[in-house]
Amino acid sequence: MALVRDAHCHSCGAAFSDTSTYPRVCAQCKAQVWANPIPVSVVLVPVRHQGRVGLLVVRRSIEPKKGLLALVGGFLEEHETWQQGGAREVREETDVVIDHTSLVPFWFTSTEPRPNRVLLFSTATEMDASALPVFTATNETSERGLVFGPEGLEAVFAFPLHIEAVRRFFAARGITGAHEFITV
Numbered sequence: 001m002a003l004v005r006d007a008h009c010h011s012c013g014a015a016f017s018d019t020s021t022y023p024r025v026c027a028q029c030k031a032q033v034w035a036n037p038i039p040v041s042v043v044l045v046p047v048r049h050q051g052r053v054g055l056l057v058v059r060r061s062i063e064p065k066k067g068l069l070a071l072v073g074g075f076l077e078e079h080e081t082w083q084q085g086g087a088r089e090v091r092e093e094t095d096v097v098i099d100h101t102s103l104v105p106f107w108f109t110s111t112e113p114r115p116n117r118v119l120l121f122s123t124a125t126e127m128d129a130s131a132l133p134v135f136t137a138t139n140e141t142s143e144r145g146l147v148f149g150p151e152g153l154e155a156v157f158a159f160p161l162h163i164e165a166v167r168r169f170f171a172a173r174g175i176t177g178a179h180e181f182i183t184v
Contacts, residue, residue, distance in 0.1 A: 006033050037110065041086035042073030042121045042162065044106060044169050045096065047146050049129040049184065053173070054146030055166060057181070058093050061142035065158030069147065069181065071165060073119075082120045090124070093141045095133045098124045107165055121165045129184055149179040156181060 004019045011031035016024045022035040045056035057069045072093050076085040087100035103122040111117040135144040147153070150170040153163045156179065170176070 006035070009033065035116075037116050037118045039076045039082065039085075040073055040117050040119050041076055041082045041089060042071050042119055042165065043086040043090050043098070043103065043124055044071060044121060044165060045090060045094075045098065045124045046126040046169075047129050047132070047184070048126060049146055049182070052148055053126065053175075054148040054182075055169060056090075056094060056096065056184075057145055057147050058141040059143035059145070060140070060158055061137070062140050068158035069145075069156050070158045071121075071162045083122070086120075086122055093138065094144045095135050096127075097133075098127075107168060109161060109164075111161065119161055123169070132184055135184070143183055145181050145183045147179055147181050149175065149177040151176070151178045153179050 006016070006024060007019055008015050009026035009029060009031055010033060012026060012029040014026055014028040017027065018024070022033070024033040046053050047056050056072060058072055060066050060068055060070055072090050073086065074089040076082060080088065083100040083103045086103055087098050090096050090098050102125045106123045107121040109119050111119070129146070137143070147166065150167040153166060157163045
């Protein structure tokens with residue numbers, strides 16, 4: 001039996017008779033349930049290493065796309081702004097501490113074909129690789145590194161919208177060429 005999202009009222013627990021559409025109105029208490037998209041804060045952290053600027057990335061140690069690279073990011077918590085959530089995700093996934101007030105909007109988009117996630121891409125202040133703290137792997141991230149160059153990312157990146165953001169970042173700086181990944 002497949003699980004159905006929002007099969008029961010979040011207010012009184014009564015089962016919805018029709019789970020095929022939204023909004024759902026509870027026959028018992030009249031509470032409404034909506035299927036709102038989930039906001040995701042994704043941070044592009046530029047890092048200077050040996051005269052080049054790359055982007056901080058992680059290797060995923062969870063599904064989906066376990067083993068592939070991704071930008072740093074995750075779901076916002078209800079008490080956070082997109083900046084606070086982005087800075088929290090950077091710290092949790094990479095051990096790098098950034099100032100959430102320094103994050104600048106970069107690109108906002110929705111997932112396709114089903115727009116159930118809104119990705120809020122931002123950029124952090126550029127930092128030097130020598131300032132990166134020691135990395136400790138977590139249950140979500142097995143490796144931290146830098147990616148340089150926009151070409152061929154489909155072979156190593158988990159998510160198409162992360163690839164698009166990386167390409168936009170490098171294009172804005174006139175950086176071309178094949179990608180390179182290094183561990184930091």
